[in-house]
Every structure is written in C-alpha cells, then in structure tokens.
Amino acid sequence: MTEKKGRASISYGEPPRIIGAASIVGSKEGDGPLGHLFDVIEPDPKFGKNTWEEAESELQLLTARKAMEKAGMNEEQIRYLFAGDLLAQGIATSYGIMELQIPLFGLYGACSTCGESLSLASMAVNAGYAECAMALTSSHFASAEKEFRFPLEYAGQRPLSTTWTVTGSGAFVLAAAGSSYAEGASVCITGITTGKVVDYGVKDSMHMGAAMAPAAADTIYRHLMDFGREAEEYDRIITGDLGSIGQTILKDLLRERAIELDGIHEDCGMLIYDADTQDTHAGGSGCGCAAAVLAAYILPKLMRKEWKRVLLVPTGALLSKVSFNEGKSIPGIAHGVVFECV
Amino acid sequence: MTEKKGRASISYGEPPRIIGAASIVGSKEGDGPLGHLFDVIEPDPKFGKNTWEEAESELQLLTARKAMEKAGMNEEQIRYLFAGDLLAQGIATSYGIMELQIPLFGLYGACSTCGESLSLASMAVNAGYAECAMALTSSHFASAEKEFRFPLEYAGQRPLSTTWTVTGSGAFVLAAAGSSYAEGASVCITGITTGKVVDYGVKDSMHMGAAMAPAAADTIYRHLMDFGREAEEYDRIITGDLGSIGQTILKDLLRERAIELDGIHEDCGMLIYDADTQDTHAGGSGCGCAAAVLAAYILPKLMRKEWKRVLLVPTGALLSKVSFNEGKSIPGIAHGVVFECV
Secondary structure, eight states: OOOTTTTEEESSSOOOOEEEEEEEHHHHHHSSTGGGGGSESSTTTTTSSSHHHHHHHHHHHHHHHHHHHHHHHHGOOOEEEEEEEEEEEHHHHHHGGGGOOOOEBBBOOBBBHHHHHHHHHHHHHHHHOEEEEEEEEEOOOOOOOOOOSSGGGGGOOOOOEEEEEEEEEEEEEETTTGGGGGTTEEEEEEEEEEOOOBBBOOOOOTHHHHHHHHHHHHHHHHHHHHHHHGGGSSSSESSSHHHHHHHHHHHHHTTTOOOOOTTEEEHHHHSSSSSSHHOOEEEEEEEHHHHHHHIIIHHHHHHTTTTTTEEEOOEEEEEOHHHHHTOOOEEEEEEEEEEOOO | OEETTTTTEEEEEEEEEEEEEEEEEEEEHTTTTGGGGGSSESOOOOTTTSSSSHHHHHHHHHHHHHHHHHTTTTGGGGEEEEEEESSSSHHHHHSSSSSGGEEEEOOOBBBBBHHHHHHHHHHHHTTTSSSSEEEEEEHHHHHHHHOOOOOGGGGOOOOOOOOEEEEEEEEEEOHHHHHHHHTOOOEEEEEEEOOOOOOHHHHHHHHHHHHHHHHHHHHHHHHHHHHHHGGGSSSSSSSSSHHHHHHHHHHHHHHHHTTTOOOTEEHHHHHOOHHHHHOOOOOOHHHHHHHIIIIIIIIHHHHTSOEEEEEOOOOOOOOOHHHHHHHHOOOEEOOEEEEOOO
C-alpha cells in the first residue's frame, strides 16, 4: 500500500516501473570512464544547431526520442512529461520538447531537477493519472557557463573547487505497475523523499559542492529516518553532482549524525569524468549529470541485479546570475529517489 | 472515481478542497478595480527589502503565511509546496519560502505556473500523498521588467499591446476531501487539463497576449472535448493574462472551432487594472496576476455560490532574454483548472 512516511517521504505499494531509459552526452563525457555506457555520444557540441541553447534543446529532444524508442513507444503513449533544465525560464525544455506535443509540467530544481522529475512522474503514474509518463532533464557545458559564469570566449580561470557542467541528458519512461507496458520491467521506484531548501551561507559559485552538500545531508538523513533504515541497507547512496570536495563535506555532515557513508557513497559528478586526466577539477555537474549516469550506469547495474537497492539524491544549487551579483548566498536542495530491482 | 479523460485531463472523484487562499499585491493593483478585495495592499514596492528580487521573495513568503493563517494552519501541517515565479532559476521562490522549511517542488511555466502549481497540488492531495499542500506563485513588476525587458531606469516606451506585470502573489492551501482539514470548505478543484507547448511564431515580447492566446485556445478546446462539455456549462472561463488584444485572438481562434466565448470569457489581466486610467495598455500579466485574482475575486464568488463552475486557464509565454535576443519565437502554454462549489 502506498503510504506517507515521516515529513516528506512516500513509499509506493505497487512501485512504478522504469520501462525505458536513455542517455545522450557530448564528446568529453564520451571520453570519460563511463563513455562506453551511454546510448549516444555526439561529437558536435552544437548538435547541428546555431546556438548553445538550441543545441541543448536538440539534445533533450533526441534523448526523449531515444528513451521512447528503447521503450518501444511513441509520444502519443506518454501522457505527461515532467522536464526541466538549468537555463533561465527553462528554454532548453520549452523549445526542445515542443514538437513532441506531450502535456508538460515544467520544473526547476537546478541540478536536482532529475530527482524532482522522477519524483513527480512516479507520483503521477502510481496514482493512476497516467499509464506512462516521462522524466527528462538536460544540461550543456556551454549554455550553462554562459548562464551562470562567463562566456567561454573569456577563457576564465577555474579554481580547483569548480565542477564541470555535463553536456548530457537523461530520459526515463515510467509505467504503472499493473499496466501492460510494465511487463518484464525489473527496476522500479519504490519511494521518494522530497527536499527542502537548505542554506549554510556559502556564496562562492565556483564551489557548488559546498553549497549543495548540506541539502544532500538533510535529505539523506530524513530519508533514512522516514523509512527507518540504516545506510547499509542500500547498495549505494549516490548524490548528483557534489564533486570530490562536496563528498567530503557530505560525509562529515552525516558523520555528525552517526551515519557513515564510506564504502556506500558515490557521486555522479565524480563517476562521469576522470578528474586527473580530464581537467574537470572537483567533478561533473548539471541536470544532465545525474540523469545520464542514472540511465547509463546505475539502472543497468540494478537490471543485472548487481545492486538491489539504490538511493539517488540529485542535488541542486539554487542560484542565478542576479542572486550571485546581488551578493546572496547559494541555497541547496536535494530530492531522493529509491530504485530497486524486483 | 478519479479518472483520466482524453489526452491530458483528470477528473477527481472526491475533489480536493481549497481551505485557505490569500492575495497580497502592490499599490497599483490596490488602486485597480479589485483593490478592495485583496488581503493586503503593500505600499512599499520593495517590501522593506533592498532589491526587487528580495522584494518578490518577501511578497511570496508573506502571502504563504497569510494563506496558512486564513486556513488556521502552520507550516508543519503543509506537506508539500508547489511554487514558482518568473525570474531566472526561480530565485523569488527559492529565497522566499526557505524559512518555511516545507518540502518543495519548484516549478516553471511562466505565467501559467499558477495553473501548474494548482494542478500538481490537487493531484498530490487527491492521491493521498498529502493531507494538505500549498500552491504558491508570485510576480513583481520591477523584477520582471528587469528580467525580460529593460531596467526601469531606462524609462522604455511601451507599445499599446504590452501588458503590465502585476506585483502580486496568491497562495492556496488544498486539503484532501475526506480529511478533517476540509470540513466546511465549499470550493474544490474538480478537474484539470494540462497544457502542451504551442507556438504560432510570434516573436514580439511586447505582444505576449498574441503569443499566449493559441495555447489558451488549445487548452480550452481540449478541456471541453475531454470533459464532453459545452462552454456554456461554465459560469466563466477565465484566462490568466492574455489582455484585451489576446482576448480578441482567443475568441477568434475558438470561433474557428465553433466555440463561442462571448459573455463567458474573462481575463485576470483585464480585471485587475482599469486600462483607461491606469496606463496599463492591454492589461496585467505575471504569475501573480491569475493567482491574486483567483484568491481575491474568483474563489469568493464560488464560495458565495454566485458562480457554480469556473475554468481557470493561466497562460504562460515561454521566452527568456536569451531566446528573445537569439531571435526565437515565443511559445505559449496554458494549464486549465476547474473550480466548483459543493
């Protein structure tokens, strides 16, 4: 039976199944440790378009189509789309998915949007509002640098605490447990923990791991309390894009609450690049980071039953150019999603 | 029984109740025809803060608190918050509602976000994921002008097709039909129709009514088809912020489909200002426009049973400064929400 747990969690009785997942990335991601796992590696950073924003829209559209293809479905069969990106007013999404003509819920949770979209899509499917729904997110290195930091032409120096925005997108087709679409699907979303805004006062936009780690710690802590579980009951607890410095902070924060993540924690941002050889400093980031790693790396491990239960916690830094220039801190948010194989 | 209808609609079996609604606006809105209906008219456009963005955050926080006060609730009793605004990366929301510490789903649907937030909040409450949830949106004239057009200091000329962004916010507390919170509440959300992105190629950001009218027409048409109803079965069909020119376009577009809105249609943007004396040209706009008019004007009419059934269709123009400067068209989206008194 589906039930509310604690302050912010839901446990699904008949968990929605993931019946299709796709990842498309750029060449830098293709050169990284997970390169052989992505569905498509696109060598043209503009994806055949004229601007970085159009490139990201095309990336999102291609990924949505690839996920439908893998699920053996067309857009008429997807009832709702839960989608977002990092750009102001979500333009990568608005322009990208237009031609699919699927009813859209536009989302913004910074890099946590992957978790937010999977949460809402699973809620909709589990409640019977849709037999199938799609969760879709993207990021693009060049559009994000322009949006949040400097145009690439400036060749700005990057401190070692920065992360590198992933050019990538992940799309997920969810189907209701009892539906014919779900037959044979072995990975499901068994629960969610919805994040709240957490602000420790970090103001450095070149150090987003520090800004987001407190939100990740809060969501992981509340998730374990709400479900009455120990961290060891997960094969992995995987954050979105804290990077290597954020990971250290996360572990320290949870250790204060007697939760030990050593040996259990991974971070999509640390998995997607080889920081030593790819000059990505603290790791990868962006809506597309957690989404692409989930589709290419995490879900296949669950399908092969190498892992039985994973908590994915995409993390978002809720800043804008304006808030940064006005001297505001960078609050974080993190949404937890539990994946299990059945 | 809750059931899916058509391509994008849901009809609720035990419709979620609206147990608290609040509106806070600026002085220009207070001087308008609905001025006597808003809960609070704040004379200071900065809401006691230093920047326009902080002002909008404060506006959103105050409105959320006022809605909880009117519902006799505190933030601990609100399980989920569905919220958004017009600013890049939703910073009015992220900073505004931080201290409430309610688990947050951040949304972006431009000025349609009011409809999107009410759709998702009603879906969550109807499915039993929350006994109570809040939908919250805001806009601020000065932060929006800076975000989408020119800084106020430029004193830019405004063509007659422009709308005036409402400084205002609306907050709505929804409770599950069977819950103790819902006792005595007489207005409910009986159904929703979720919009898809519609683009007729309009590129003029000073003519948003024309950009959004096709999306409104699409959602209204699909709503009537999905529910098998005639327009006359609604006391009013009320769009968010098409303004006077957009209204004409909407009526023309629906007339082509044999739907006549004369005598049934109103537009929140046309209701909130007196265009003749307030220099607002085509009307009001912004996430806060539909939200404040819903809380102050539409819901009370339903509570007094002057109206029995209203379809509210907040409309959004999915542009950003970047997309505009790159010469892109302005796609629209519109989300329909049905309110009825019981």
